[in-house]
């Protein structure tokens with residue numbers, strides 16, 4: 644067995660680091676699997692209440708006909724994936740779905756719209772949706788494509804908590820997946836979202852044909868942002884017929900779990916979300932992902948256009964694992980670091996309720 648690389652931490656850092664190197668990141672990926680899971684568990688337990696999972700429900704509020712060319716996405720107008728375009732959903736319908744998500748136990752409601760960037764008139768309507776969902780007591784999240792600083796501020800004022808905008812992959816690989824917007828465009832949107840005071844949800848996709856180095860570079864970019872994302876969704880590609888990635892090669896499930904574990908170690912405070920692709924994962928693989936530090940899932944029978952495990956199955960799995968659902972606001976305390984935050988809260992004081 645190789646020696647443990649000397650550049651890796653023996654104990655979880657007291658504060659999140661922003662100075663990771665590619666060598667260190669690749670060394671994490673190269674750890675023996677049990678060592679990596681052990682390290683990820685230690686980091687996870689230093690920063691989060693163990694055995695809990697945050698539930699986000701995702702709703703497509705405007706579907707299809709997107710002018711962008713993201714190779715994985717069935718909503719692109721350039722791919723013949725058979726997604727029927729739908730106009731922006733009326734507010735009462737959005738509220739009905741948000742109430743149902745809340746009743747089912749979700750704490751965050753994510754509204755996704757297939758735009759390059761939202762037009763002013765649409766953003767006004769979406770701002771009203773955000774305010775109304777906020778009033779229900781749910782955390783609000785939106786993913787609407789690129790945002791300018793004033794657009795981000797408008798959403799913040801409407802009551803938006805999180806904005807999702809994924810890096811998808813490394814900057815090097817990015818050009819093979821998307822040509823209609825640049826990596827820098829993505830970073831600019833993330834900066835606008837931060838400046839507006841919104842929480843950032845940003846992650847990527849595994850299984851698009853990227854190399855292990857691309858996965859390391861993507862996590863390196865996220866971990867070295869001036870402020871870490873509060874949510875890091877790690878998606879496994881859903882190979883949708885009609886998209887350019889419909890025939891993408893299988894990913895070794897253990898490599899997928901490694902990506903989650905390395906995200907947990909490098910971005911310790913974030914909720915790492917086991918996101919798209921769960922439909923094709925066994926309960927055992929999802930369990931490994933939880934062991935690797937995933938502590939958030941999309942919850943509900945549909946993602947934007949693709950399937951997701953049903954709610955009853957998710958609840959049964961969490962019950963089998965003895966895991967609980969996190970209540971709203973159970974994120975690490977910003978004023979405390981790592982183990983101190985966890986110790987100060989303790990599982991008994993954590994805002995959690997049973998999964999069943």
Ligand code: SF4
Pocket residue numbers: 709710711712713716717718719720756757758759788
């Ligand atoms: S991922 Fe988003 S921006 Fe890209 S094609 Fe799909 S909806 Fe459009």
